[in-house]
Every structure is written in C-alpha cells, then in structure tokens.
Amino acid sequence: DTAVSQTPKYLVTQMGNDKSIKCEQNLGHDTMYWYKQDSKKFLKIMFSYNNKELIINETVPNRFSPKSPDKAHLNLHINSLELGDSAVYFCASSQDHPGRGYTFGSGTRLTVV
C-alpha cells in the first residue's frame, strides 16, 4: 500500500563503484522527482520527469543518470561514486499542479566510503 516506495533504504559502498536506486509510485501521478538531502538537511532537487520525459536537470554531474521506463517508475543510477555523494536521496511524485504537495518516498541513505 506504500504510495512512493524506494529501494534500498540503506546503501554503503566504496568510492568508484556504480550503484542504482529504484523508485515506484502507485498514486497515478504524472510527475516524479529525485531530491538530495545533505548533512545539513537541505533538500535540493536533482531531476524531474513527467510521463517518462525529462523536465528538470538541475546542474547535476553527469555521473548521475535518471531513467524512467514508465510514468510509475523513476530510477537513479550513479557512476563512479565519490565521497561527496553521501546523502539521503528522496524520490517524490506529484500531480501536474501539486496543490496537495509532493508525496515523498522514505529515502535512501547512501554512504560512500
């Protein structure tokens, strides 16, 4: 019954590795997002997709590549992980005009060692 689910919840990996985070929403929303929350709790948008089409790409290094196979899924692949990538990554979804706000997933805590 989870509205926005992302996996894994925790991810510990070494520098230089490649990893993926998956996100799925069952709300029928048209738009999905990836946000990064750093150690100071600042939530910053990375990407958004509307019906599988990339809408926003906020000057994120091209080591980060989102993929949306359909409008219910938005995955995030990260190549050549760096220490500075350590953060909590939140997936979210919304209707086209989010008068009810975004619905966030529970987050993926990525630790790069």
Added chain:
Amino acid sequence: GQNIDQPTEMTATEGAIVQINCTYQTSGFNGLFWYQQHAGEAPTFLSYNVLDGLEEKGRFSSFLSRSKGYSYLLLKELQMKDSASYLCAAYNTDKLIFGTGTRLQVFP
C-alpha cells in the same frame, strides 16, 4: 535568484504556541508549502498557500503574504510529537524549492 530563509532552530514548551517564519524570493511563484520531517523519515505535506491569508487546519495554520514574500507556520497546543524539522518550500513554475528547514524541539 532564488532564496528561501527560515530560522535554523527553535525551542518551545509543550502546550505552547510557536510561529515559524519563512521569507522567500523566487521567480514564477505558484504557491508556498510547509512540510514536516521527523528525524530519519520522509517529509510529509502540511499545508499549501497560493492566495494571501491564513489557512487553518486543526492545530496547524499557515499564512502567506505574496507582496512581502513572507509566510509563517503556526503550531498551537504543542505536543512532544511535534518535535521535528519544518520545511518551507516555494513552488516555482515546475518544482519545489526548499529552505534549509527549522528544527523545532518541544520540551515538557
């Protein structure tokens, strides 16, 4: 540019009232959101203001003044479970831009 400011931390006593202020500067403004985030959890939607004025929802109310670029979240009858971060976010054409959040600690 885009800028959202809110206090970093606040403290209050159980049963009291607290007001968390937020000022914003964004282009293409389409509304102001407040989210609550408990430690280690996802942000959850509290309120949305697009017109000037006060929106009341139970113990929580949110106010917006578009001309002043100002909003506040008012929490009444504080409970221990209200200890959390409160995130102000401006909806800018096609995305939510968040402030750094205000960490509220409620003491008995």
